[in-house]
Amino acid sequence: MTYTYNFNAGPGALPPEVLHEAQEELRNFHGIGASILEISHRSSPYEAIHNEAQLLIKELLVLSSDYEVLFLHGGASLQFSMVPLNFLAEGKTAGYVHSGTWSGKAWKEAQKIGKTLVLASGEEEGFKRLPDLNNLDIPKDSAYVHLTSNETIGGIQYKSFPDTGEVPLFADLSSDIMSRPIEASKFSLIYAGAQKNIGPAGVTLVIVRRSLLESIPGSIPDMLSYNVHAKHRSLFNTPPVFSVYMMNLVLKWILNHCGLPGMAARNQQKADVLYHVLDHSGGFYRGLAHKDSRSMMNITFGACSPDIENKLLVELEQEGFMGLKGHRDAGHLRASIYNAVPFEHCKSLADFLIDFQQRNG
Incomplete structure (x- = not known):
């Protein structure tokens, strides 16, 4: 095998120890006589993985019991639509921080669903400098404020996050989640594709305050409703079993390397x-x-x-x-x-x- 230095933007590098462990377990997971690729998502071996991964995420991010941890399909790109579908109610405004390509895509999708407002933009700087988040003018009728913590294309990253008061703060943390400690309690919703820091492509992590779930309309299609997925513990349909398994191994690797x-x-x-x-x-x-x-x-x-x-x-x-x-x-x-x-x-x-x-x- 030719040795390479992997600097891909995503899917990105995985820990060698994790790849080795997955290789060892691939054909016979924990001695059950079947591969992790072929076991039922309703089986006790998978449920143990599923539950452990949720607990590890809460432990690493120091999340209270007020948060639900979901494992969904569709990547962060589907979240660009799911977020406003679930939370941008009629008569409300969604505030977006436009810091680059990915925050721009999220804002564009939200415009298809409801009223939006750009609270801060880095466009005049060519998205090479972060928009200032101090003293944001957030309308009282705001459904939420959305930002992208790290723009992979421009190579810019927020080191701290604003206090949005009574308005929920949402964030796309796809490219820097679990790369550093953050004050997770500032956020009411976090989403992240796994394929950069916490696993392979195929699973999207969503963390959402339980108190927000009650406001989600029942008219939203089940597969697009955070409330439905939360009630079914991310087992409403077949989850991305192998990706969750790999993410669980990566989370344990992070914990074993001083968190x-x-x-x-x-x-x-x-x-x-x-x-x-x-x-x-x-x-x-x-x-x-x-x-x-x-x-x-x-x-x-x-x-x-x-x-x-x-x-x-x-x-x-x-x-x-x-x-x-x-x-x-x-x-x-x-x-x-x-x-x-x-x-x-x-x-x-x-x-x-x-x-x-x-x-x-």
Whole structure:
């Protein structure tokens, strides 16, 4: 097997220990004589996985009993529609923070369902700097305030979150959930696709306050109702069994590596070694995001010319560095350094970038 350094933006790297454990259990899960891929979601072996994963999420995020933890299909993109379908009632307004591509997609879907308002936008800055969330003017009739914590394409990330008072705060945490401690109690709803920090593609984590579920209209189709999924403990239909199983293994891996404080220290160290190269390259490399908004998960950068940039991408691929081409909407390069990416891989990338500059500068 050719060894690679995995910097893909998603699906992203998974911990080697987790992959090994899954491989060992794949054909005969816990000695039951069947694979995790083929057991019933109503069976006791799967229910044990399901329940353990929910408990681990509550433990890691320090969630009270007022929260429901759901495992759904459809990715974060389906949540762009589910959120307003469930909570944007007639006569109410949904406030959106427009910080980049993904928050923009969420806002666009909400406009199809009800009245929306952009509370803050980073468009004038080309979505390279986060909109200021201090002193947001939130209308009294707001159903909720929605933000995206980390924009993977622009490489910008909120380090703290606003107090929205009596108005519920909702967030898409897809690309940085479980990467650092957060004050989860600030949020009334959190959603996240698993395929960056907490598992493979296929399962979407939703965390919602139970008190909000009572307001959801019964007219919403069952498969799109958070209330229906909560009442059935995410077993209303067949859940993504294997993805939940893998997520459970990753959550245990996080817990065994000093939890979210451990992940934060590890991720900051990785980000620092790469940003140091960009900042000390004398302009050969340039970070795309403003320094005050830089992401600890997605390092976006360019080189001094298109020709040099293309040459760099070719050589990176030849040397086994995978997934460094930037998103089609932003171009240039992007290193996604999610939880499972080792520091050693980031150091190897930093060393290669320094060497490439010396040979081409």
